[in-house]
Amino acid sequence: MKRDGREECGEGGLFEDQDFPTDDSSLFCDSSTPISRLQGHVTWLRPQEICQSPIFFPDNIQQSHPKQGLLGDCWFLCACSMLIRNKHLLEKVFPAQQPLWSDNKYRGSFCFRFWQNGHWTEVTIDDRLPCVDSALCFSHCNASSAFWVALLEKAYAKLHGSYERLWAGQVSEALVDLTGGLAECWILSDVGSEVDRKPEESQNQARTSKRRDLDLIYTMRASCTLSCSTQNIFGGGVELDQQHHAMTVMEWLDVKTVVGSSGVRLLRIRNPWGRACWGGAWTESGAGWSSLDSSEALDLQARVLQGEFWLDETEFLSRFDDVTVGYPINEEGHLQSIYTGNLLPHRHQLPGRWIKGLSCGGSRNSSSYSSNPKFWLKMYDRGEVLVSLLQHRKWSQMKDKYADTPPKDIMRRQHDHAIALHMWKVKKNRFNLSRTLNKPPCASTHCHAHQREVVLHGQLEPGHYLLIPSTYQLGAEAHFLIRVFSSSSSFLSAMKCPAPSLPSTTDGEWESTYFQGSWVEGSSAGGSRNFATHQRNPCFPFTICDEPVATVGVNVTVTLSQSCTDTDLHPIGFHIYKVPAGEQSQTIPSEDPVTSCVPHCYTQDVTMACSLPSGAYIIVPSTYQPDCTGNFTISLARRIHRRVVKSQEKLGRTIQEVSHIAVMQS
Structure with a gap:
């Protein structure tokens, strides 16, 4: 491009x-x-x-x-x-x-x-x-x-x-734009908010939690990119209150102290303003240097360039609100894990879209969650995996969209949607969407966040995994990109199924099933019921289960779609038969169908909605004339009744680093 x-x-x-x-x-x-x-x-x-x-x-x-x-x-x-x-x-x-x-x-x-x-x-x-x-x-x-x-x-x-x-913007976004890789933002202040909600947890416990998060990437500090941001510029002007400012972590190391066996972890920070803004224990004349060997102290002080300063980890955790970690990329273009150091040479990406009224299912709190776009991830061997969900932003529409928004709030609303990604391990040959979604995911991004990109990390066993990207709000439209980076062989594909409009309902959830089939001349292209060969047509069984509460209205919707161009259409239709007790569901019963989608029509797809009592049924799709060859897909939507999973997800916050012009003027 x-x-x-x-x-x-x-x-x-x-x-x-x-x-x-x-x-x-x-x-x-x-x-x-x-x-x-x-x-x-x-x-x-x-x-x-x-x-x-x-x-x-x-x-x-x-x-x-x-x-x-x-x-x-x-x-x-x-x-x-x-x-x-x-x-x-x-x-x-x-x-x-x-x-x-x-x-x-x-x-x-x-x-x-x-x-x-x-x-x-x-x-x-x-x-x-x-x-x-x-x-x-x-x-x-x-x-x-x-x-x-x-x-x-x-x-x-x-x-x-x-x-x-x-x-205004996020360091993580710029890192991705400059590398094509991944970056994660860890909000250190989240721990502090937990303290506010749980008075019994001490500030020391909160700092321990923060330190544990930082320990995850300490061994990779030399190769990954680190930045940090703060909401209150220490040593700066009061006009910077409630504004974020980003800085770069240039160096991060453990240093032995002269007294005692414990050491101190120091970080060298660079302020892009080009001047230091810290007056703690590790300034040029600070008290912290007296705890180190004099030669080592002089060496560390000599590394400080214009705009840089040292601070220890305790000061760092108390002063900065979040850290952004950029994943290393080697000269061959392979991503390296910040958690294990493993190379992730296997890479896949697929575009997707949330479409209003079709695939904007909202969060797991919504009964329409299952209508969100779905992807298959196949792992051939056990390996480390990173999966990211990146939503597209249309800058050209920003000004018009927020024409009535106060100017100071426009930059804070760059991210149109709060997004999340959930993953389930499944047995593809026995896959049932409703039962799968009733189970907890094996991995997720934990909450919907107002970020351009969210990242899921895990160690996965061989097998198939279902990926569902979602927005928090029901009906939120956007284009997105799914990316997978893995240490072992993997394959990413979209769940290939037609997308008929699901019935509109508020008193239950709809489970969709898809069948692929073919009419083959002389074998399974039996034609309509006007012909004796109708019995040859393919049969697709399904079951309507007993409902815990009696309902009135449509509970089944069937769509038959033929796979051909508009110039090669066959007249198509289908019948639904009830299977008598004790009979096989692979043969057409002698009784008349309980309902039919006829007459056969020259069209790409035909749809019928109906109400069926509990029992076993088969769908029999056909062309009007026998021996008409073609491929088709049947989409079956059944209304089911289950308790909606309450995920109790929390919306994340958008991190913006901005700086006031007054303090940047020299």
Whole structure:
């Protein structure tokens, strides 16, 4: 996929992108953020107009780190820091061999790639960058002559429609967009909320729970990407209260103390503002260093660069609200588990859609949950598996959709739906959907969360697994992508079945069963009841069980669909026979059918709804004339009565990291 700009050459034959022009339409979407005050003050300059000898990436890696400007996109910059130490990922985002400013082939254009909804999308921009007083007003590198961050930020802004749309976001989303991999956000403050609900649990117990979560990834700290965010900027201005700000975890290590056998776990944090904002025990003159060997203390202090600071794990857990973990990706493009370090080389993905009135079944609290889209995951061997559910976002509709929403709330409602993913282990040859859904899932994302993507993790045995993605709200429409990463051989497929509209009811649940069959000339194409060969037609048995409460109305809906083009249609219909006690359900009884869908019609599918008493039945589909060859599917929907599973799911919260413009101005 490509998202190229319309080319137009300006002075000197340099490319000018007409699809992302140098005016306010590229800067602002609704002027709802503090950068709206820049209107009328921004000029657009190429790198060679800003400095004498521009470069893309500096030789000194320490000078390549991104530094935040007047735009609140700390979440994006934390993800960009990951590219610095992963050259193979940087080259994926910025393809090599592009002419730079010193090259005689330079024409003022650059191409970047971002992973979007399952595919890599190319975005071409010109290198005219927004400036105030001849200096970059948004993100830049520590080295003033390096422009990789500013150009990448512009391409990402074009992908989203404007710079202003980068004002708030999630680190996990940017990590996925830059790698095509996975990222998870762990909300540390959830433990604190449990303390509020359970007064008997102490703060020490809460910190222990948080530490246990962090211990899961400690062995992978050198290869995975870590960031953290806080709602209250310690050492910052009071105007940052209730605003999230994201930072990068640069280093995380255990250090021995001089006194006692216990050590201390230290984390080196980088603030994208480019300045430290912490005054704890591990500042340059803090008391914490006295507990370490002097030479080791000096070594650790020497590692601190501009905008960085050390703190210990206790301080970290008390100050930060959540951590985001990006899964490592090796040079072969394989994902690596943050839990075990295992490579997950087997990868599959399939698109899906929740359609209102058809497949928007809502959460497990709803009786229509079973109508949600369904997928089969087959594991050939035991292995570690990650399954993600990613919903698509349509940025072009955001402004119109929230036209009456106060501007300050627009960015907090980027995620249209709270989503979740549940998994059941099943025996496919004896699969019954209703009985399966009555059982607890073998794995799930635990709650519906307002996230673009949720991730399910587990160790799975060989066999078949049913995956059901859902939204919390019934009737919520969206496109989505299911992705599977596994350490052993696996296969992902959609449950292939027609999608007839299920009966509308509020006093029960409907169980759907699907039969595949064929009419074969001279064998099973018996034709209608007008012919003696009708007995040859295929038979499909089903049962209506005794209902605990007598009901009135439709309890069975049958749809017969033939698999052919409109030009090759046969006239089709079907009969339903009651099977007498003691007789086999594979033969057509001599009695007349209890109900029929006739006359036979030249159509793709025919449907009939009826009310049947308890007992055994067979469906007999047929063409009007004998010996008409074709394939067909029968969809059988039966109303059942069971207690709806109450999952007591809790809605997650959307994590947004935003920064106030006032504290970023130097």
